[in-house]
Amino acid sequence: MSFIEINNLRKSFGNTEVLHGLNLKIARGQLAALLGPSGCGKSTLLRAIAGLNSIDEGEIIIDGRRIDGLAPKDRGLGMVFQHYALFPNMNVLDNVKFGLEMKGVDKKTRDTEAKKMIDLVGLAGKEEAYPANLSGGQQQRVALARSLVTKPDVLLLDEPLSALDAQIRVQLRGLIKSLQAELGITVILVTHDQEEAMSMSDYIFVMNQGHIVQEGSPTYIYRHPQSEFATRFIGDYNLFTKEEAAAMGAVDHADYSYVAIRPEVLSLEAVGDAYVYEGKVIRTSMRGSIYRLYIELDGKKVLKLDQLNRSANMRRVGDKVTVYMPKSEIIGMV
Numbered sequence: 527m528s529f530i531e532i533n534n535l536r537k538s539f540g541n542t543e544v545l546h547g548l549n550l551k552i553a554r555g556q557l558a559a560l561l562g563p564s565g566c567g568k569s570t571l572l573r574a575i576a577g578l579n580s581i582d583e584g585e586i587i588i589d590g591r592r593i594d595g596l597a598p599k600d601r602g603l604g605m606v607f608q609h610y611a612l613f614p615n616m617n618v619l620d621n622v623k624f625g626l627e628m629k630g631v632d633k634k635t636r637d638t639e640a641k642k643m644i645d646l647v648g649l650a651g652k653e654e655a656y657p658a659n660l661s662g663g664q665q666q667r668v669a670l671a672r673s674l675v676t677k678p679d680v681l682l683l684d685e686p687l688s689a690l691d692a693q694i695r696v697q698l699r700g701l702i703k704s705l706q707a708e709l710g711i712t713v714i715l716v717t718h719d720q721e722e723a724m725s726m727s728d729y730i731f732v733m734n735q736g737h738i739v740q741e742g743s744p745t746y747i748y749r750h751p752q753s754e755f756a757t758r759f760i761g762d763y764n765l766f767t768k769e770e771a772a773a774m775g776a777v778d779h780a781d782y783s784y785v786a787i788r789p790e791v792l793s794l795e796a797v798g799d800a801y802v803y804e805g806k807v808i809r810t811s812m813r814g815s816i817y818r819l820y821i822e823l824d825g826k827k828v829l830k831l832d833q834l835n836r837s838a839n840m841r842r843v844g845d846k847v848t849v850y851m852p853k854s855e856i857i858g859m860v
C-alpha cells in the first residue's frame with residue numbers, strides 16, 4: 527500500500543476549479559516532485575495536503591490514516607516555503623527549538639534534539655546567530671532544521687530553493703537528498719524547475735492546468751514524454767509537427783501529431799537505422815560539459831544537437847555536417 531494516497535481531489539476558488547479530481551500515490555521514503563508551470567495548481571495541492579487550503583471533494587490518506595479533516599498541526603507534516611519565515615527576534619537555536627516547545631517536549635531534550643538537527647544541516651557554531659545575520663541559504667537550512675526536528679512523517683517543500691543563488695541551490699539540493707535518506711522521510715517537493723525535479727526526485731508528477739498529465743521516474747519521463755506539453759516543459763527536445771516531420775521525410779513516423787528527439791541522441795557519425803540530413807552549423811553554444819550545435823537543414827528547420835565538449839570533435843559556425851537521427855530514439859505523440 528502507498529504511504530501517501532490522494533483520491534479524486536477537487537478544489538475551486540470561487541467559480542474556478544483549479545484542481546480537477548487528482549489522484550496520486552507516493553511510496554514511503556520517496557522524494558516526489560510536483561512539477562509544472564506557474565499557476566498549474568501545485569501549491570494549491572501542497573497546501574491542501576498541509577491543511578492550509580480546504581478541499582471540496584476527495585480524500586488525503588497518509589500511512590493509512592485519513593487526514594483531510596484534521597487541523598494542520600495534527601497531520602504529522604513539516605513544511606518549508608520559498609521564503610524562510612523564521613522568527614526574526616529568535617536566534618537559530620530558539621527557532622529550531624520552537625516546534626518542540628509547541629509539542630511540550632522537555633527542555634533538555636529540546637536542546638539536544640535542536641543542536642543535533644542544526645549539526646545535520648551544517649550550521650554548527652551558528653546557534654546564537656539571528657536570521658538577519660544569515661545568508662539566504664543559511665536561513666533555508668534553519669527552516670529545514672526547524673521542520674525536521676519534530677520528526678514529521680512527511681516533509682512538504684514549496685519551491686524552497688527558488689530564491690537562492692544557483693550554487694547554493696545545488697548545495698541545498700544535495701543536503702535535502704541526504705536528509706531524506708538519513709531520516710527516512712517522505713518528501714513532496716513543489717517546483718517549476720525541471721532540472722531540480724529531475725536531479726532530486728525518485729518520482730515526478732507533471733502537472734498542467736489542474737491535472738496530473740504524466741507521472742513516473744525522472745528517467746522515464748525524460749525519455750518518454752507523452753504529450754506536446756510534457757515535451758516542451760520537461761526537456762529541450764527537437765519537436766516537429768506532423769507536417770514538419772513529413773517535410774523532413776520521416777516517413778516511418780507519419781502517423782503521429784508530434785515527433786520529438788533529444789539533442790544528445792542526434793549524431794554526426796553514422797549510426798544504424800537513421801534518417802540522414804545535410805545541414806550547416808549556424809550557431810554554437812558552450813554549456814560546460816556539453817557543446818551544443820544549432821544545425822540548419824535544407825528545409826530551413828534548425829536541429830539542436832548536443833555533443834560532449836571534447837576538442838577532437840569541435841565544429842564551427844559555417845561548417846557543413848551530416849546529421850544522423852536514429853529512428854529508435856524518435857518519440858512519437860498521438
Ligand SMILES: Nc1ncnc2c1ncn2[C@@H]1O[C@H](COP(=O)(O)OP(=O)(O)OP(=O)(O)O)[C@@H](O)[C@H]1O
Nearest residue numbers: 539540544562563564565566567568569570571718
Ligand atoms: N487563495 C486563492 N484565491 C483565489 N485563487 C487562487 C488562490 N490560490 C491560488 N489561486 C489560483 O489557483 C490557481 C493555481 O495556483 P497555485 O498557486 O496552486 O499554482 P502553482 O502551480 O503553485 O503556481 P506558482 O508556482 O505560480 O505558485 C491559479 O490560477 C491561482 O491564481
